[in-house]
Amino acid sequence: MQPSRQFSENVYALVECIPKGRVMTYGQIAGLCGNARAARIVGGIAHYGPVSLPWHRVVNRSGGLANGYYGGQEGQKAALVNEGVEVFGDSGDYKVLLETYLWSPNS
DNA sequence: CCATTGACGAAGA
DNA sequence: TTCTTCGCCAATG
Numbered sequence: 001m002q003p004s005r006q007f008s009e010n011v012y013a014l015v016e017c018i019p020k021g022r023v024m025t026y027g028q029i030a031g032l033c034g035n036a037r038a039a040r041i042v043g044g045i046a047h048y049g050p051v052s053l054p055w056h057r058v059v060n061r062s063g064g065l066a067n068g069y070y071g072g073q074e075g076q077k078a079a080l081v082n083e084g085v086e087v088f089g090d091s092g093d094y095k096v097l098l099e100t101y102l103w104s105p106n107s
Numbered sequence: 108c109c110a111t112t113g114a115c116g117a118a119g120a
Numbered sequence: 121t122t123c124t125t126c127g128c129c130a131a132t133g
Contacts, residue, residue: 007129007130008130008131030128035128035129035130036128037127037128038128038129038130039128040128040129040130041128041131044129044131044132045130045131047131048130048132049131
């Protein structure tokens with residue numbers, strides 16, 4: 001297989017596969033896609049890529065919400081809360097409990 | 108085709 | 121302990 005181009009494909013598939021009420025980290029997604037060091041690529045794809053995917057379920061390794069989300073952290077936070085995820089922190093520093101909401105495709 | 112970006116991660120100061 | 125810097129590699133312009 002040629003994982004190179006499939007990277008974005010894997011990212012899209014994984015993000016779409018994240019069940020409601022769960023989240024995944026960029027690093028984990030990158031690792032599952034074959035490039036553990038391409039965490040930025042995931043974020044890059046998210047930025048360049050379509051908004052058609054549940055990017056609001058994707059958080060950074062600290063469980064913090066993304067910093068360039070199209071609707072801002074408050075938008076992503078609202079989306080997560082809307083799915084039953086408890087979001088802690090204040091404006092600009094939202095975060096979720098990875099211990100509780102982190103999801104894995106093998107799960 | 109070349110240069111720059113990018114919503115991260117981990118290490119260093 | 122927090123802040124800063126480097127590295128990673130794909131996608132966009």
